[in-house]
Amino acid sequence: MELFELTLHELQERLARREITSEEIVKSIFTRINRVEAKVKAFITLTEESALQKAREIDTGGKYSGIAGIPLGLKDIFCTRGVKTTCGSRILENFVPAYESTASRRLHEQQGVLAGKLNMDEFAMGSSTENSAFFATHNPWDLTRVPGGSSGGSAAAVAADEVPFALGTDTGGSIRQPASYCGVVGMKPTYGRVSRWGVIAFASSLDQVGVFSKDVRDNALVMNIIAGHDPLDSTSAAIEVPDYTSNLDGDVKGLRIAYPREYFGPGIDSAITQSIKKALLKYEEMGAVVEEVSLPHSEYALPAYYLVAPAEASANLARFDGVRYGYRDFEAENVVSMFSQTRAQGFGDEVKRRIMLGTYALSSGYYDAYYLKALKVRRLIANDFAKVFSDFDMIVSPTTPTVAFKLGEQAGDPLTLYMNDILTVPINMAGLPGMSIPCGFEQGLPIGMQLIGKAFDEATLYKAAYAFEQNTEYHTMKPDLGVK
């Protein structure tokens, strides 16, 4: 077994027993990156020099605990002090932040070692990572397919054993959908659970930071570090963070699990439906109570999301104007055309589309018809979940309607691409925690099961996910990249 193949907790144990050093781990993962990165293309920036240097410092100090000495990847949306942060966009191609995001700062403070910054759809807008301004990332399970998005680089890097864990962000499914497509564990916690400070904003009432990992325990370990209130983010919740690893005991006896009929309907690949139903039977065998429920407003979540998210994006992305950072068009003669031409040249198609859509939905005469209407529908969607959670502990569904699609297959039609988010978007609209774990394969491609929890009850999701993992082998399967 090579070091790069191991999970975070396996590496922790070996470091603690002094069998290996951090430098050996870092060298191992860069050996792996050198072998597979030309195929997978998960990273925008690699930080090998600084990673090796930090690893040596940690080895010299000799204190191994938590994630100390263990490499990690960050979606290129997290501002990293002194390390280029592009957000997958030309407009930030040369942006080097002067500050560090709270989530990544917490990992650095625990002596995690940054291996690099990961590819993503531009400004986190997309479901395939093909909207990156730089290049597309490939799915390690089938290099002709997408890894999902927008955190596609994070998912692919973990699946390809390039890093043991990575952070991503999820506004409408951008952690869960790529985790599902790449066969890894992805957690989007409750809105407000993790600070968004220093994370380049897409839709501020929906964005949330989360974790990609090879198994459930690793995910809980990292969430323990990044979760919690941050005075720099007024929307981060001042609610105590439990130790998410403390009840990974495999016990789901009496756990009340609901599955919404609207999430198993037409449009969902039958192999995926079958796989989730099989997983539900497994939960029943383990002693959980499983019942069908209804979330009657489900079909309205996607259209409402595609008004709310672009509206917020159009406001957030107004800051990219060529004045304080990023690309500027120097040809323009006055300041207004400088703004307009800078943005025209700096943003890609999907970003422009969403800015236009959001600007329209917020504009005079259309605000009530579109934006306000969508916020009212958002209330109905949240109420649906609240009603189910008055009687259940967890909701289970497929994460995605299909397995990973081919690169280029859905590039032409924005609406078709938006449909990928149909099972994940409602959870963001309601602000709830959602997680995707591997639960099967369809023609060699991973299937993900989505676990949805009550607000701030990530602990139940981790507990239930761990129980499933202990009784199945899916999380141990690895893609064959044709190299050792």
Added chain:
Amino acid sequence: MALTIKEVEHVALLARLSLSEDEKKRFGEQLSSILNYADNLNSLPTDDIEPLTHILSVNNVFRTDEIKPSMGRDEMLANAPQAENSQYKVPKIM
């Protein structure tokens, strides 16, 4: 509903995006189809529903007004496309 080129131009102006003729046409069509899809929401009666603007029931999060060190001016200006005398420089406004 279908957006006219004039409406597309108006939105592009509000959004400070200069678009090519081709983009105006393409975005016009694509936005129209997305808005048609959004019109599905109209089948849902929502007159008595309070809009959900924020998930957490927090408002007016205050902190004490204390002077703390700020980020360095030079460090922040290092990312500016153009700066002069410790200030951002832009093309003429008037």
